[in-house]
Amino acid sequence: LANGNKKKRRDLVLPELYVNKFDQETFILIIDDDLEFVSFVKELLEQLGAQVLVAMNGTRGIQQFYDMQPNIVLIDLQLPDMTGLDVFEKIKDTASDRHVISILMSSHQTNEVVAQAYAAGLMDFIQKPFELDLFLPYLFNRDKLQKSISQSITTDGLTGVGNRKRLDEILKYSERLTKRSGIPFSVVMMDLDHFKSVNDTYGHPAGDEVLKTFSQVALKEKRETDHIFRYGGEEFVMVISGDKDEAYTLVDRVHKSFNEIVFEEGDRTFSVTFSAGIAEYDSRTETLLMEADQALYQAKRTGRNQSIL
Ligand code: GH3
Ligand code: MG
Ligand code: MG
Ligand code: MG
DSSP states (O other): OHHHHHHHHHHOOOOGGGTTOSOTTOEEEEEOSOHHHHHHHHHHHHHTTOEEEEESSHHHHHHHHHHHOOSEEEEESBOSSSBHHHHHHHHHHHHHHTTOEEEEEESOOOHHHHHHHHHHTOSEEEESSOOHHHHHHHHHHHHHHHHHHHHHHSBOTTTOSBOHHHHHHHHHHHHHHHHHHOOOEEEEEEEETTHHHHHHHHOHHHHHHHHHHHHHHHHHHSOTTOEEEEEETTEEEEEEESOHHHHHHHHHHHHHHHHHOOEEETTEEEOOOEEEEEEEOOSOSTTHHHHHHHHHHHHHHTTSSSEEO
8 A cells, every 4th residue: 555655656747727726724634544645645635725634543533523623534444443434423413514525435445334434424435545636636526516515505695795604614714723823813793783773764675785785895895814794684793814903994994985885765865884893812712702792782882883892
C-alpha cells in the first residue's frame, strides 16, 4: 500500500481544472492510522484549498469530529482502537444533521463491508489506495452538491440572506477561524425600529419590501468576509470579521445608507431606521448573541436609530 502511494505521488499530475477547487469553508477530517497514506492525502487536499485534520485512532477521530465540525469525514475501516463503523455510530446523528459527507475507506472491499457501510448510513465507500484522478473530481462534485443542498435549506425565503441555521454554522466557522488565526470577529444584532407601525400604516407587503431592502443594503455595505442573516421577523444578525470597532464602522455605513432610503406606498413616502447592538467574540459563542442582544436593548431603550457597543 505504501509503495502504491509513493508511485501515485510521482505519477499524479492534477488537471488544471482541479486546482484550488474547494472553497475555504471545506473542512475535511481523515480518521486513519496509516501515516504515510494520510499525510499524502492531507497534503493533496490542502493543495486543493481544503482545510484538513487527521486523527490516528477512533477515539481521537470522534473528538476531532465534534471539535472541528468538518463537512467531509473520511473514516478508515480498520483503526487501532475500534472499527470505522463504530466511529460512525458515535457521530452519525450529528453527521446527518449537518449533512456531512461521510466516506468509509478500506483496502479490503467486500460486498458485505460496503453493504454494512450503507446500512449504517455512511454516504459512500472508497477502496484504498485511491484512484486519485477519479476520487478528487468525485469528492469535489459531491462537496459542491452538498453545499448547494445546505445553501437552499439555510436561506431565508423572503430576503435571500442566510437564516438562523446558517448563522449557527457561520458562528462555529468564525470561532474556529479566530482560534486558528487570532483575527477577532464580532456580531451585530439589528432590529428595525417601530416596524409594527410600518406594517399597520403602510401594509404588510410594504413591510416585506422594507425587509428585503434592508437585506440588500446590508449585503451591499458588508465586506466579503462579513455575513448577514435574518434572525427572526424584523431582526437581523451580522457576523463581522474584525473587532467591535470595525463592526461599529460597518454598521455606521449600513445606518447611513438605509436611513437615506425613501420608501413609497401609493402617494405616501416614509423612511425606516434600525437599532443595533454589537459584541466582540471573547471565548464563547454561546453568550455572544446574548451580549449583542443586551446592547441592542440599550440602543432601543436610549432612543433607537443607533448602535451600542
Ligand atoms: P421596536 O422599535 O421596539 O423594535 O418596535 P417594533 O414595532 O419594531 O417591534 P415589535 O416586536 O412590536 O414588532 C415587530 C413587527 O414585525 C411585528 C410583526 O408583525 C412584524 N413582522 C415580523 N415578521 C414580518 C414579516 O416577515 N413581514 C412583515 N411585513 N412584518 C413582519
Ligand atoms: Mg487502518
Ligand atoms: Mg423585534
Ligand atoms: Mg423592531
